[in-house]
Amino acid sequence: MAMNRACHPIFLVLLALLPTRGLPQNAAVELPQLTVRDSVPLKKTGEFHMLEKRFAAAAVAVGPYVYVIGGQGGTGKILSSIERFDTRTGQSVAFAALKTPRLWHRAVVFGRKIYILGGASSVAGSAGQINMTSRRDLVRTRPGANRNAVASDLVSEASFEGGQPLGLQRLIETLDVDTAEVTTTGNMPEARSEFGCVVIDDKLYVIGGKRTYRKTRLARTNRVAIYDLSAKKWSEGIPAPLATLGDATVVDGPFVVVAGGYDGTHTSDTVFL
Structure with missing residues (x-):
């Protein structure tokens, strides 16, 4: 198919993470090729500043507020601070602090609480400090989950100097947006x-x-873990098609949409649901 040079192809793979009408559960289906323009015009409405310079922070929105959580500061320090940005006034204020400083973590909203998960508590646990020569370990999922699904890890061959710990975190903390209280909730x-x-x-x-x-x-890794927030229990999900980092992940109806990522060597243009 002839394509305009101003467009890039995006190949979609459908991963049924949830039961949906008209689709077999655990199915992987190729969807038609789509095109996306090189650039989408954006309108600048204003320029605002956070209280601190941050890199690899997490951010979520609750009502008119954006909560910016942790990350790495301008001096290289791993941050525990949480600031709240008011989209109505353009002002940011100090709001709370994590019990464990971290970067490359994730945050999601459930009710009036923000769940802050994982990440790295040292720069040694962040990207770019490993030899990218890799090999792939394949591990079958438990019987009955999905016979065709394979959990896969793309493993760095090089260890860190002195065998230092990598600083990755299992810790989950919650932030109550009404009281600004931060609580240690458990572990991934x-x-x-x-x-x-x-x-x-x-x-x-x-x-x-x-x-x-x-x-x-x-x-x-391409492994998927699912936490039931009501039952407070973890379970193993269907592995994603790719083992990547830095995936942009959003919800569209009953689907989890994962776009792009990085496998240690190549940047991906794949989108899967």
């Missing part, structure tokens, strides 16, 4: 950073990202 099944994370109904999905491998190595 394994430490991860740079993963996709969304909430649908009362289920929280942790998709892919970076995990530790044999204590001194990093793995990019």
Whole structure:
């Protein structure tokens, strides 16, 4: 098919994470090729500033407020501070602080609470400090989950100097937006950073990202963990098609939409649901 040079192809893969009408559960289906323009015109409405310079922070919106959480500061320090930006006034104020400073973590909203998950508590646990020569370990999922699904880790061959711990976090903290109270809630099944994370109904999905491998190595994984926020229990989900980092993840109706990512060597243009 002839394509305009101003467009890029996006190939879609459908991953049925949830039961949906008209689609077999656990199905993977290729969808038609779409095109997206190189640029979409944006209108600048104003320029505002946070209280602190931040990199690799998490941010969520609750009502008129945007909560900017943790990250790495301008001096290289890992931040615990949380600031609240008011979209009506353009003003940002200090709001609360994490119990554990972190970057490359994720935050999602459930009710009047913000869940802050995973991330790295040191720069050693962040990207760009490992040899990108990799190999792939394949592990079959438990019987009955999906016979065709394979959980896969793309593992760095190089260990860190001195075998230092990677600093990845399992910790989950919650922020009550009404009281500004931060509480340690529990742990993820394994430490991860740079993963996709969304909430649908009362289920929280942790998709892919970076995990530790044999204590001194990093793995990019396609494993999916699901947390039932009502029952407070974790379960294993269907593995994603790709083992990538930094996925842009959103909810569209009953689907989790994951766009792009990085596998340690290549940047992906794949979108899967």
